[in-house]
Amino acid sequence: MKANPGGQIDLAEVVGRDQLIGQIWDTLEQQSIRMTAERRIGKTTIIRKLRAEPRPGWVPIFQDLERYHSAREFALSVYQEVNRFLSLHKRFARRSKDFLKSLGGIEVGGVLKLPKMVADTPWQDILSLVIQDLVEELERLDKRPLFLWDEVPFMLDSIRRQEGEPVAMAVLDNLRALRQTHRTAGLRMVLTGSIGLHHVIAGLKRQNYANSPLNDTYPLEVPSLDAGPARELATRLIEGERVRISRSSDSDSDTADAVARLADRFPFYIHHIVKALKQAALTSATGADPALVEQVVAQQLLDPNDPWELSHYRERIPIYYGSDSEQAVLGILDGLAARAADATPVALSINDLLAEGRAAGTLDDRDRLIDLLRLMEQDHYLSRDAAGSYRFRFPLLQRWWRLARGL
Amino acid sequence: MKDRAFLSVFTPSRTAPEDLEAITVQRQALLADAVERAHESATTGNKHHLLFVGPRGTGKTHLVTLLVHRLGQDRTLDKRLRIAWLNEDETSTSLLELLRRIYEALNKRYPDEFTPDALEPLFDLTPEDAENALAQLLLKTLLDRTLLVVVENLDALFEGLGQTGQQKLRAFIQEHPVLSMVTTAQRLIDDIARRQSAFFGFFQTEYLKPLSLEQARELLRNIARLNGQSDVIAFLDSATGRSRIRALHHLSGGNHRIYIVLSQFINRDSIQALVEPFAKMVDEMTPYYQERIRWLPAQQRKIVEFLCTQDRPTPVKQIARRLFATQQTVSSQLKDLRGKGYVQSAQRGRESLYEIAEPMMRICVEIKENQNQGPLRVLVDFLRVWYDGHELNARLSDDRTDRLARVYLASAIEANQAKGNLRARLLVDAFNAELDEAGRAQWGPLIEACAEQSEELALACGHWAKGEDAEALRILDEIAGVNSGQSIEVKTRALNLAGEIYYKQGELVLAKNALDALLALPSVSVEEIAGALVNRGALYWQLGDSNREIADYSAVIDLPQAPVALIAKALINRGVTYGQRSDSDKEIADYSAVIDRLQAPITLVAQALVNRGMTYGQRGDKDKAIADYSAVIDRLQAPVEWIARALVTRGVTYGQRGDNDKAIADYSAVIELPQAPAEWIAGAFVNRGATYGQCGDNNKAIADYSAVIELPQAPVEWISRALFNRGVIYGQHGDSDKAILDYSAVVELPQAPVEGIARALINRGRIYGQCGDSDKAIADYSAVIELPQAPVEWATRALVNRAMTYWKLNDLEQSQRDLEAVSRLIGAPLERRVDACLALAMLHIATGRWDVAMVALGDGLREGINAAPAYQGDSTNIISAFFDSTLQPAIRRERTRSLFEVYRDADAITQLGEALTRHLGRLHADTEKLPSPDNLETWAAAWEEAGKDIDAFRLPLRLFRTGIDFLKAGGTDPGILLDLNQEERRLLEQVFGLESSPEALRAG
DSSP, X not given: OOOOTTSBOOGGGOOSOHHHHHHXXXXXXXXXXXXXXOXXXXXXXXXXXXXXXXXXXXXXXXXXXXXXXXXXXXXXXXXXXXXXXXXXXXXXXXXXXXXXXXXXOEEETTEEEXXXXXXXXXXXXXXXXXXXXXXXXXXXXXXXXXXXXXXXXXXXXXXHHHHOHHHXXXXXXXXXXXXXXXXXXXXXXXXXXXXXXXXXXXXXXXXXXXXXXTTTSEEEEOOOXXXXXXXXXXXXXHHHTTOOXXXXXXXXXXXXXXXXXHTTXXXXXXXXXXXHHHHHHHHSSSOBOHHHHHHHHHHHHHOTXXXXXXXXXXXXXXXXXXXXXXXXXXXXXXXXXXXXXXXXXXXXXXXXXXXXXXXXXSOOOHHHHHHHHHHHHHTTSEEEOTTSOEEESOHHHHHHHHHHTTO | OOOOOOOOSSOGGGSOHHHHHHXXXXXXXXXXXXXXXXXXXXXXXXXXXXXXXXXXXXSHHHHHHHHHHHHHHOGGGTXXXXXXXXXXXXXXXXXXXXXXXXXXXXXXXXXXXXXXXXXXXXXXXXXXHHHHHHHHHHHHHHTTOEEEEEESOHHHHHHHHHHHHXXXXXXXXXXXXXXXXXXXXXXXXXXXXXXXXXXXXXXXXXXXXXXXXXXXXXXXXXXXXXXXXXXXXXXXXXXHHHHHHHHHHHHHTTOHHHHHHHHHHHHHTOHHXXXXXXXXXXXHHHHHHHHHHHTSOHHHHHHHHHHHHOSSOEEHHHHHHHTTOOHHHHHHHHHHHHHTTSEXXXXXXXXXXXXXXXXXXXXXXXXXXXXXXXXXXXXXXXXXHHSOHHHHHHHHTOTTOOHHHHHHHHHHHHHHXXXXXXXXXXXXXXXXXXXXHHHHHHHHHHHXXXXXXXXXXXXXXXXXXXXXXXHHHHHHHHHHSTTSXXXXXXXXXXXXXXXXXXXXXXXXXXXXXXXXXXHHSTTOOHHHHHHHHHHHHXXXXXXXXXXXXXXXXXXXXXXXTOOXXXXXXXXXXXXXXXXXXXXXXXXXXXXXXXXXXXXXXXXXXXXXXXXXXXXXXXXXXXXHHHHXXXXXXXXXXXXXXXXXXXXXXXXXXXXXXXXXHHHHHHHHHHHHSTTOOHHHHHHHHHHHHHHHHHTTOHHHHHHHHHHHHHOTTOOHHHHHHHHHHHHHHHHHTTOHHHHHHHHHHHHHSTXXXXXXXHHHHHHHHHXXXXXXXXXXXXXXXXXXXXXXXXXXXXXXHHHHHHHHHHHHTTOHHHHHHHHHHHHHSTTOOHHHHHHHHHHHHHHHHHTTOHHHHHHHHHHHHHHHHHSSSOOOOOOHHHHHHHHHHOOOHHHHHHHHHHHHHHHHHTTOHHHHHHHHHHHHHHHHHOGGGOOOHHHHHHHHHHHHHHHTTOGGGHHHHHHHHHHHHHHXXXXXXXGGGGGSOHHHHHHHHHHHTOOOSHHHXXXX
């Protein structure tokens, strides 16, 4: 298996996600899921695995929603996917098809040529009917529908910009209503995206949106890999890339260990490190060993091309938290990073952070600080320890932050 | 010669892939890796997406062509992979269009599978439906195979697709993981680099680096090999070829495409073949670069445009000045531009210099600004670099040269006349860029001087400067070769340089061989011959062949019209060698020739005077020596270094004459001499300190030594001496701690002379011994014995001292081993060897091995007496050991006789007598424990019997007998000494430490 940062991974070679996937199927028995994860942690791979290897009784339908920019496009795409699926089982979406015909769709040889979409096309009805068709048809087959919708926030953002906030709110409300309506019939959704859904909701709330359209879903956080699987992935990639390993004893497992550890067990970074390690080992005197891994990681963190695209963590701050909170967030992260002498994160209490914010003049409101910390936790900057203190969630990010901010 | 391969300058995909394979350099590993990844994409569920980023002309299409070729050749992929290589000139503004282009590309490559007919019905659908239908058609036709989409100019594709199109494409790839992409881009656009973008983090990005100099040469060689042009390959491998490519590399900046153009020019030796493709290349690239510059903010655009007009790296200060901006502003903009890849920087000392990162950008801007469509400056520069002046003229006057070529040739000739030798300048610039500041300061002038004479010489110097001696020597050897076509001057210089490199490597014979070759060249100038002879003479000196050495110097001295300075050097060197042969008359004659007869440079006259002065001094003619030194000091306008040297040596001479005041005055003059070299100031301080010490002014001595220790830039050997001398004074005054500190400082001084370290260790060991710390003493002596390259004199001393210390510890075995080691030590000083033999004899006597003792003693005494001057050491310890060894009168008599015989046979009766007398003193030293009168009497009788027949022993015996009588009487009655005459009596009074006064006598 070769390192493949950014590409699609052969599902047979996905490492260390079986337990999480089992947990997802267990949860889906009860409720739908909103999946949050830092980008590049491997959530799309998990979704693809759910789609390719469903538990008995489930029928997954996968859609990457970032391509849809209006509620109408979304509703029609759902119709097309459902219809494609049902036709494979010699069934069809009767109600929705009739409805589309009533809107001007023409059926030629059993294929419905979709009606021309206009501004007032009742997308809610299309969505509602097609899901009803699906649920009913699957009930006959004793199956349960599962929508795997990736990049939901992207679509909502596009809809918000193209059709306005009310339409985006309506999409969320409609989806919630559909989940409620068909809950007992087994309809489930897995909603995910690389931007936290909480940002979309927060944006809409600023426009007087009072609902909680996701409170019926289970918030599932995709963690980085456990130590064992991370090491296994690194080992497999090192073998697949035929990385020249140093002859010193145990360097094989030591090297894989170092890769996994320094990548914070992120599959994406593990792939990146092994790829860079391959080149570095060719030119090094001894071949790959933990010291060379450390060197490669340091080079990647300092590389002006930012191959791991970590500068995004800095650049998105004003977008995520608004320009008025930018200095406060920077102050929090700088304060934590500056205190850490090595990769081990240092934790600070809310009181400490407040005192520091006051001293720096960036923040003097405890409630605002608590709000910010909660959001930063949701955005994977921070995590809390047992004492309630905050620290960097990922040591790698902390290390980069120190370097990038010259702390 | 085979038919020339067709190498497309602009569309490598039109070049036969086999030919591309043959000329590929630098990217073999990258290519193999990309093929492996594409292979894995085709055969597993892993789908790799690759992106190669590099400016125009860096070989992206070349790489992709080979990738597709190799995948196409792999029969195992026939049923697993379908390749759609998109036409780079078409654009797509929607996913639908992109899918159509993919289908059409597949149709071209696999017409039977992806038929045009299948596409027809889709044109009747709405775009949305057509997109869906086409996606389904593609997926259906692909079956379970992987689709490899090759996209050149991904930046243009993404720009066309816009955000919506990109999102749709990404969603398509995510939903249908059958697609793998191999793409290229001229730069990393925001659509890929920004995290918000759909394709962020999606591609495995590789940045294509420009060709290095060596890779560029390899590319040109590969092309020549492909064309079967062995003559071109040979030229590229020659020093001339290498130096020209090195200079051209500076102009091309490692751009692949420029080298392909250049290869056509080199292969055909046709200016037409350079100008036309180059002009076309520039035409094609100009809009691209213009647009890149247009994207920039105004301030940055101005900086880039300014740098485009500069043909070498420019300091920030100069940029700021020319743009009426502050340095701070320009610096920060340049930093940003560097991040964007527009400029690159180099450091010269504290100064940052900037230049345009891609030479093509500079060229294109130049074209834009050059409205009158004159010849392209860069091509004119190429010609100036490629051809020598006479070649340019020959081509211009050749009737077959066409009009275009004439324009360029004329421009090149004109530019050469106006601006000088461009190739030389580029070579110098290129090496300067590769060297650090110190390297530039050290080597820059040499490389520059060589570049003016010959590019190959400059190349060799550049390699030498970079520490690549082997390459430098290879080039120099080539230059000096019979068929190199180089002038005698260049060959001479090359051999001189080779000699110097070998010399610095310590390869003296090879250095001499280089000079032999130089001297064998025909028509070498007198000056060069003289220089080579002087240098070769110096090499012979180092090789220990003084006959040949003198012959070489004599040859210079006799060489008609040889430069005076070289004759003077030869005379001085010959004089030194005569001096080493102890032929001081000839030595002085040679120095005198420099002083009296030649109009030699002052420095050499000063050197001759100082050398002659030293020789006079060694001959004992101190007046003449002082006169010579004084001549340097007072009469000659000699450089300060020589005045300082003359003052110090004159001071030493005054000191030897006992005129310490004058000596001190001379040393003080050096210390106060403005700009005197630190080396001589330190020497003056140390010598003055020693003189103060002799005068008993230890405070001033210590102050002078301390001054050296603190003197900035004082040579380490002088610091070492100062520390040692100060340690000695401290030791003499019982301040063992300070003495040990100073000796330790010498031992730890980085690069201290070995002799200094050895001396310090021995003295420290002695102090440790005196303080009762025998272990540390032994450790110090052992350190000297094991010190690599320790002078044998000091190693011998250390052995003797260690032996004595072991003896004190009653470790007689170790002690004996050390003493025996001394006699085996090659080159050990005579005194130490004799001392060791005597000590060994004493050891044997003390341990009852009389016969062995006598052998050792005899050996020691004989060795000493046969040396000149003779040295037979001090036998007092032997006598003491013997006295203590037995009280038996018979044995004592017997042994006294044999001991006496050993001294007699070794002609050392005097030493024996002195030892017996001194032994009396030792017996007397402890009056409480005086031996019994009987013991003393048998002792005296034994010696009287042994020596009765030897006249030379009569006086010592008489002294001895009186001394014994004195001791027998209790050692207090000086009246007993009145048996002796006054002189003899004084000797014993001295030995017994008695006052020589009438009162004392009366007291008896």
